[in-house]
Amino acid sequence: MIERVDANQKAERVIQRKDATPGASVGPPKLTWAVPCDCSQADRAIRSLARARIPRRYEHCDFENFETDVWRLLSKQPLAEGKAKGRTPDSSLASAKTIVQGFAREYPAGSETGLLLMGPCGVGKTHLTVAALRELMGRGHEVRFYDYRELLKDLQASYDPDHPISEMGVLEPVLKTEVLLIDDIGASKPSQWALDTIGHILNKRYNDKLATLLTTNYLDPTENEPAIPPMPSGQKITVMREETLIDRLGQRVRSRLHEMCRTVEIFAPDYRREFRDASQGRS
Ligand SMILES: Nc1ncnc2c1ncn2[C@@H]1O[C@H](COP(=O)(O)OP(=O)(O)O)[C@@H](O)[C@H]1O
Ligand SMILES: [Mg+2]
DSSP, X not given: OEEEEOXXXXXXXXXXXXXXXXXXXXXXXXOOOOOOOHHHHHHHHHHHHHHTTOOGGGTTOOSTTOXXXXXXXXXXXXXXXXXXSSOOHHHHHHHHHHHHXXXXXXXXXXXXXXXXXXXXXXXXXXXXXXXXXXXXXXXXOOEEEEEHHHHHHHHHHHTSTTXXXXXXXXXXXXXXXXXXXXXXXXXXXXXXXXXXXXXHHXXXXXXXXXXXXXXXXXXXXXXXXXXOOOOTTOOOOOOOOSSBHHHHHHHHHXXXXXXXXXXXEXXXXXXXXXXXXXXXXXX
């Protein structure tokens, strides 16, 4: 066996086969590369999504397929002149998308400030934050998705000595993942244990300067309710403040979130409901 190592191509080894015919011309051997096939690329993408714990329901979410002109799409005409002034569903969606996309594009610059997306159900909060996770994942950052209620349940289950995963086993990735999404924070009953647990997670990530993205259906109290025009269907955008995020998380955790996140409020219709109703001719 002859081994020749080209000094200029340091690690490239050219090996002539042992059984080459004597006297046959020994031209430059053909170099071949392994090219990943499409199926292994797809497998890798699925594995990455699974590692990041992104649920199947949200696998499709990216910035490109996030619509910001729902009013126009539904009414097939622009919002009437007078109504377009101030906050509209479309301007609210567009500004939320700009902020979340900006966060993902600039990361790790500005990573000390995460995002808290607040707004009624179905306005695309999870869609936008998953889009950010997927973009960051594509650039090689470590990201993970946690549903708030499931996280608390997993932690509770881990206290059982027979549970296969210890409390630290559940908690460690939550505390250490580079960019974490906690979806639907405040969704479960605010017991003292739940508040202490989420307080501990957020404090640790804040102290370690790790970026946290959060979504919630609960809003802050306000004295100036934004005037939002109804949708073409006549559906009013429901803004519920009977229970606020402070009621669900306590003042201490809400203050921590103020420090560690930029707040983004989205006032838009429930996307699936509007389009389903429109497709069933109810608009
Ligand atoms: N503006 C939008 N453009 C495209 N799809 C959207 C938009 N808003 C919501 N969706 C889709 O509607 C569904 C509900 O959105 P989701 O992000 O779960 O809402 P939220 O988290 O605010 O309750 C998801 O399948 C999402 O992809
Ligand atoms: Mg959601």
